[in-house]
Amino acid sequence: MLYSIGKDSSVMLHLALKAFYPEPVPFPFLHVNTTWKFREMIEFRDRRARELGIEMIEYINEEGIKQGINPFDHGAAYTDIMKTQALKQALDKYGFTAAFGGGRRDEEKSRAKERIFSFRNAEHAWDPKNQRPEMWKCYNTEIRKGESIRVFPISNWTESDIWQYIRREDIPIVPLYYAAVRPVVERDGNIILVDDDRMKLLPGEEPVMKKVRFRTLGCYPLSGGVESDADTLDAIIEETLSAAESERTSRVIDKDSGSASMEKRKREGYF
């Protein structure tokens, strides 16, 4: 199961624990680490894995590290090398034939078109024009050697469903989702957290303390926060239900190349 440490991953992990109860979850969790995740995310990941006794595999594209690939200088290439390529390498290394992901169809338009069982060829490419029909709950799981399946069990959940389920089941999430006073800079209209001293400030930029929270979590330089007072789950849910903007607006990477950028990345093997 792919584990990105975000709220959807927290829900997926929780569902997996419940689905197999009283057996332990019979598969490992995989975190593809770009090394640019928020520090609080990594702390959270390690703590949860320890508490639950689950097998947590971390994969880092060491080649990318050697080349000094980073989100400030390399833009779209960074996402490709440290996320997409790293994920492919990890899946190949461990030979997984199927990987669960927490993708939801309400996130983005090309996601809205994807099946729950989504097939990838040996190069991990998705062929959106030729997806297998998927009828009722009758899933076709046959694959040939080299092919793999990405499985999205919570495809039909909405952001609001996720939050309400987190509240109902009391699921732990990374504290960054709650509003708190944090050091941030404003850059191209995004509020970016100054999470460590690798954050290169531009001329004239000065970190300021603001009460912010994050609707989605990823690499800190690419995840925009929102100013908010929502420091409880109830407040977050209320804010989510009345939000004027979709959650992906705060993802800097989605705006790289217009509306088809997500589909393009998915064709290339992005989750």
Added chain:
Amino acid sequence: MKELLKFITCGSVDDGKSTLIGRMLYDAKLLFADQKQALVLDSKIGSRGGEIDYSLLLDGLAAEREQGITIDVAYRYFTTKRRSFIVADTPGHEEYTRNMAVGASFADLAVILVDSSKGIQIQTRRHARICSLMGIRHFVFALNKMDLIDYDADRFGELKRHIDILTAETGLRNYKVIPVSATEGDNITTESKKLPWYHGETLLEWLEQVDVHMEEEEGFVLPVQRVCRPDSRFRGFAGQVESGSIKTGDEITVLPGEERARVSRLFWTDEERSEVSEGMPVTVCLDREIDISRGSVLVSGAEMLTGNLFSAMMLWMDDNRLVEGKRFLLKLSTQKVPATVMKIEYKIDVNTGDRVPAREIRKNEIVRCEISLTSPIVFDRFENHRSMGGFILIDRVTNTTSACGTVSRKLGRSENIIRQDLDVTREMRAASLDQKPLTIWFTGLSGAGKSTLANAVEKQLAARGMHTMLLDGDNIRLGINNNLGFTEADRIENIRRVGEVAKLMNDAGLITLTALISPYRSDRRRVREIVGDGSFVEVYVSTPLEECEKRDAKGLYRKARKGEISEFTGIGSPYEVPENPEITIDTSTCSIDEATDILMRELEQFLR
């Protein structure tokens, strides 16, 4: 939580499905600001001359936006004050019918759009039939583009009469007809002044209030997904309750078979309970040990069918045609078994609903056929228990989902024909001959040396005092199979019969050798199943095409090259190389004697 309605929009190309949903979201103020902004920006470069193109909200794939059409289903989520909705917007092109069916299999209700200026199209009829096949029981016919017919009440009345005829003919009972204009926003979320003669609900109002509750299915049904066994003390059976409810202490029956047990413990995921009901993912523990695995079905108060032959209505979705005798994997609920389409009963003319005799079925056609399974499964008629009556057929070579279907009724062969146990068994016959019965199956191109090698091997075996029989492809076609031609269905039947005869010979204690091109993996796999894995030795005579063509002992390659024989294996039709043959031999690199020696050495392990 608000009540959830899952619906689809369908209908012919350009009837305005995506536009309708886009409009509904826009008017009901259900869009995020960034989505609205992107919509306005994208529309400026689109085909509507700067007017907002609401369909852009849904057509998410690059190819769809380029071509201005919907290729695959898009799912959208929205909530109004009264209900939560998931809408699947489905493609109208015939080419993408299977994607429309995907949406239909998921929905409680279908909104079928009709372009009022064009009237009912063949796709309108096709979609109505497919929705019905996939189990939808509630319909809205949205007569769109009322602006193009000047909001004319008479024209609406005429179209409504056409729809009444269509619904009567297709057996759709619960339906509502609403006049709308998606581009103009008439009667989508708010009443329109341009439709003063219409006094019913707007589309959204109707969707907010329509009651789609189905009649409850009979009894408790739990198809087992997996056996949960964390330690030696706990053994539970996990799955989703498809209908009914059950309490601890209740008696259940395990199918197939008729074994009974009482429920000792119940879990709703990680929560122990005394009762569980429909829709819940559960784990059930029983008071005694019964052999239960994935595919078993636990029932209480529900009648199920068990058998290996049934009649079904299917939507054929594969680019390859369906012919009688073709083999698949059938998946129904949590069961998966090899299956054969034995007989095509008829296909449905989507326009008239007539039953039309057919020998082969093309993509997007609806067909009624008989399906036979290699082993009995538990199932039911789709209308009694949906989860136990809906199935898919999976192509065994390409792995594609070739068809989806619903069980119409069980057929009786399996009831009336019961395998007779014989007093003299295969083992006794084999023992008296002092040998292990085997089927040695030679496969390869024409001219590869199959018959020559099979003949040479048989001589060696006979010389060692073994009892053998050689079935040669050409000889068989002159005898038992002289009523078969070379169509795909006949080729499949040819191989099946040879497989069955080989098995009978094995039952008689003999070692059978066969020499047939048998170019298709699925056919050879089927023979392996007929004969039995442990008795089947696949010998791949891998002599390359160039060498076979050079030999051309029967002059067939020359004829094929001249076009006198069509679909000759290796020339006009493929040879599928065996993936895991027991033995591979290439006769282009050694003499017949050498090849025979190699084969005899390799065969030793199977003869013992």
